[in-house]
Amino acid sequence: MSSLIPAALRKDAAATMATLAFFFVLTSYYIVRPVRDQLGGAVGSSQLPLFYAVTFVVMLLLMPVFGTLVARFQRRRLLGWSYSFFVACLLAFIPVFMAQDRLGARAIGSVFYVWVSVFNLFVVSLFWSFMADVFRERRAREIFPVIAVGGSAGAIFGPMLTSALVGLVGVAPLLFVSAVMLTIALFLLLRISVQQCAQCEDAEAPIGGSPWAGAKEFFSRPFLRYMTILMLLGDGVGTLAYALTADYVKAHIVTAAARTDFYTHIDWAANTLVVFLQLTLSRQLLVRRGAMWTLVLPQIVNAVLLAIVMIGGHAELRFFGYGVPLLALLMVGTRGFMYGMTAPASNSLYTRVPRETRYKGKNFVETLVWRFGDLVVTSGVSGLTKLGAGLSGITLIGVVGSAIAAWTARKAATSPDLAPEEHRTLPQALDNQARS
Structure with a gap:
């Protein structure tokens, strides 16, 4: 049995609890994600700029609040209050979905779509900031792909649980299940914090500084500027795929149940790819090559997938008798490589920056900047469509953006303001891989 457990987790309670915690975090998120996505599919990409504009404004308002919490309160309190807030929100949405038929998809979507986006970015960003605080850079390269696999398992389990329960209990009770999952994740993270605090009291101390330090860090640190550009371009491709797929769903899939099923299958396929990459290529590259x-590699893959869609358009590929749109493959591929490779690599780099950058700077890039990019991309797609641009022209722009993102990724990983990398000898890396 022990041979089935990755070597990175053996005799490391913090790593094991972190992997379980991320499993429950993403299970919680992926229970509600298909419900959110079907609201977007019901209105098409024309309404996505509105959803993302509201999300961006909410992020802008929350950024100084988050910065104040990071500056003034201990890590345990920051985790406890942030996660508890989102648990309370999940419970508050239950009566809203009980009245879904009266309120309508657009009315609920204007609130719930925005809230789920904020929930995902803040909860996940805070989780990885905490991980970068707990593990050193060399250890992070070994353990972060494994922790990410735990999250990906939750990202697969969440849609499966949603699919199994929604027909039995309806939508509203699913929010309660999601709240329970997030509560379990919080309990595990607090246990890690208590354990780590006993070893290093400084890590529990409030970070201090200005609530706006995240934005200030952007102007003072080349690393954060590179990460910002990479976020705008790299995730922009995923947002582009999402917007184009929303138009496809609106045109070809009629019922809410069918749309939810379509997005559930996309989630399952994307997260299966994420797990495969995390267990194979990602960890090999991180441990051996940094x-x-x-x-860089995910940006190259994005360019190739966009080129395929540019040539094939709305064509479908046949798998086991089922037609799979090229746009769905683009969405699966971009998301799979984003979370299967880009996320573990970028999170490992944040172990080489000061604590204030890990929390405030990282949160600034992965919340406010991310949603600003979503707003720009969805508005651009909507505007280009109204001007008569076709699928080929829009995806060609994405190919160019992916090429720039590949160059930016290289600059981010070699940024001069990163702390020196903790080198490992190749035999040691190979030995650890063999034992895992």
Whole structure:
């Protein structure tokens, strides 16, 4: 049995609890994600700029609040209050979905779509900031792909649980299940914090500084500027795929149940790809070659997938008698490589920056900047469509963006303001891989 457990987890309670915690975090998120996505599919990409604009404004308002919490309160309190807030929100949405038929998809979507986006970015960003605080850079390269696999398992389990329960209990009770999962994740993270605090009291101390330090860090640190550009371009491709797929769903899939099923299958396929990459290529590259190629390769894959869609358009591929749109493959591929390779690599780089950058700077890039990019991309797709641009022209722009993202990824991984990398000898890396 022990041979089935990765070597990175053996005799490391913090790593094991972190992997379980991320499993429950993403299970919680992926229970509600298909419900959110079907609301977007019901209205098409024309309404996505509105959803993302509201999300961006909410992020802008929350950024100084988050910065104040990071500056003034201990890590345990920050985790406890943030996660508890989102648990309370999940419970508050239950009566809203009980009245879904009266309120309508657009009315609920204007609130719930925005809230789920904020929930995902803040909860996940805070989780990885905490991980970068707990594990050193060399250890992070070994353990982060394994922790990410735990999250990906939750990302697969969440849609499966949603699919199994929604027909039995309806939508509203699913929010309660999601709240329970997030509560379990919080309990595990607090246990890690208590254990780590006993070893290093400084890590529990409030970070201090200005609530706006995240934005200030952007102007003072080349690394954060590179990560910002990479976020805008790299995730922009995923947002582009999402917007184009929303138009496809609106045109070809009529019922809410069918749309939810379509997005559930996309989630399952994407997260299966994420797990495969995390267990194979990502960890191999991170341990042996460091973060650079693990950041660059997904951008090259994005360019190839966009080129295929540019040539094939709305064509479908046949798998086992089922037609799969090329746009769905683009969405699966971009998301799979984003979370299967880019995320573990970028998170490992944040172990080489000061604590204030890990929390405030990282949160600034992965919340406010991310949603600003979503707003720009969805508005651009909507505007280009109204001007008569076709699928080929829009995807060609994405190919160019992916090429720039590949160059930016290389610059981010070699940024001069990163702390020196903790080198490992190749025999040691190979031995650890063999034992895992």
